[in-house]
Amino acid sequence: MPELPEVETIARGLRKTILGKKIKSIKLSPCRILQNSTVCLSNKLNRQKITQVKRRGKNIILHLSGDDVIIIHLGMTGQLLFLTNKTPFGKHDHIELRFSDNTFLRFSDIRKFGKFKLAKFSPQKKLDDLRELGPEPLEITKDAFIRLLQKRKGKIKTTLLNQRVIAGIGNIYADETLFEAKIHPEEKVCDLGPSRLGKLHQAVRKILKKAIQAGGSSVDDYLNLEGIKGFFQLQHKAYGREGKPCTRCNTKIERIVLSQRSSYFCPKCQKSRGSPPETD
DNA sequence: GTCGATGTTATCAA
DNA sequence: TTTGATAACATCGA
Structure with missing residues (x-):
């Protein structure tokens, strides 16, 4: 069950593996994890670069080269996997970003309580999904x-x-x-x-x-x-x-x-x- | 083969 | 305002 330490570990891994990479294509099987229409998602994500990886509570935030961000919540059984080889989609694989160097980021989730959402980012306004969160336990005095x-x-x-x-x-x-x-x-x-x-x-x-x-x-x-x-x-x-x-x-x-x-x-x-x- | 446990968040009721 | 119950979902093990 991914809580702060697990999500932090994943965020650190993402910085090592996909930071700066350009999204070449995206593959998804429609399900409730996806918070956007699939057409809109493919159009907007294509050719964007991952410019920043952040964590807030149990959420992972991927900043993109435009003013878009991807917000990922792993729910109870969500997993992110970094792949260097093409491997077929299994029953519980839902979303995959393919980068221009032929590496992949895959979102799997057995129980489908996870969330994957594309949203607009502006520095002034807090993201809807994060606005209600209390302070970070490692930052609060x-x-x-x-x-x-x-x-x-x-x-x-x-x-x-x-x-x-x-x-x-x-x-x-x-x-x-x-x-x-x-x-x-x-x-x-x-x-x-x-x-x-x-x-x-x-x-x-x-x-x-x-x-x-x-x-x-x-x-x-x-x-x-x-x-x-x-x-x-x-x-x-x-x-x-x-x-x-x-x-x-x-x-x-x-x-x-x-x-x-x-x-x-x-x-x-x-x-x-x-x-x-x-x-x- | 059934049932309970697993634990996250959104939503709704009190 | 705040708290508590429930649903969403799939798998495992008794």
Whole structure:
């Protein structure tokens, strides 16, 4: 499931493989992933160069030589693959850009929750798809993070998953982050207090950075551009570890359902304890 | 062969 | 305003 570290890994790969290349042709099988008409897409993309590759939350943004951008969201099972040989379209392959040096960028998506969209870019106006996103977790300062979260009413896990609050965190990194910060997923954000929110900010930075270094987590189907797995799943301490011993205290990791998703946590390390008295 | 789990976002209801 | 449920979709495993 591509979250910030996986998407960042892919964006870095794209800069190494397709930056500056010219689109020669495009191949697509119409489906809901495509947000534009196929005719319009082919016409507009032809002969354009990839001038910039960016990431915002879980979105990849390819800037083109005109004032167009391609916005890609991988959903749950979306994959981007860089190919140097012509290989036939499989059942789950949906879009392919062919570059003038006969290399290819292919978008595959088993469950078709991904998005591929061509949009107009202007430096003044934020793109529709990105406007509602909260700040980048690796860019926001500790003070701003605390101020941002203090306003929220819900449970901390649900809040971390909300892209409008903070962008790029999904189920895996929410669980890993809360484990690192020793916070129970069901704890109310407003009960955490500035000191524990500060710890959480630190944990978010630590976990996301380590995950990017490891090339992301390959839980069932994530692969990078070259088709290679990430390594961070080997360092997961909470996610997917129900019944296994906590790496800190040996207590069995528990699983509960929150916002219709699994939440894994250590019942001993991550006790709900409300706001401790603040000394300052 | 059926059913539940997987987890992202848009949309709609409360 | 905010939260919660549901649908979109395909595969895997019990």
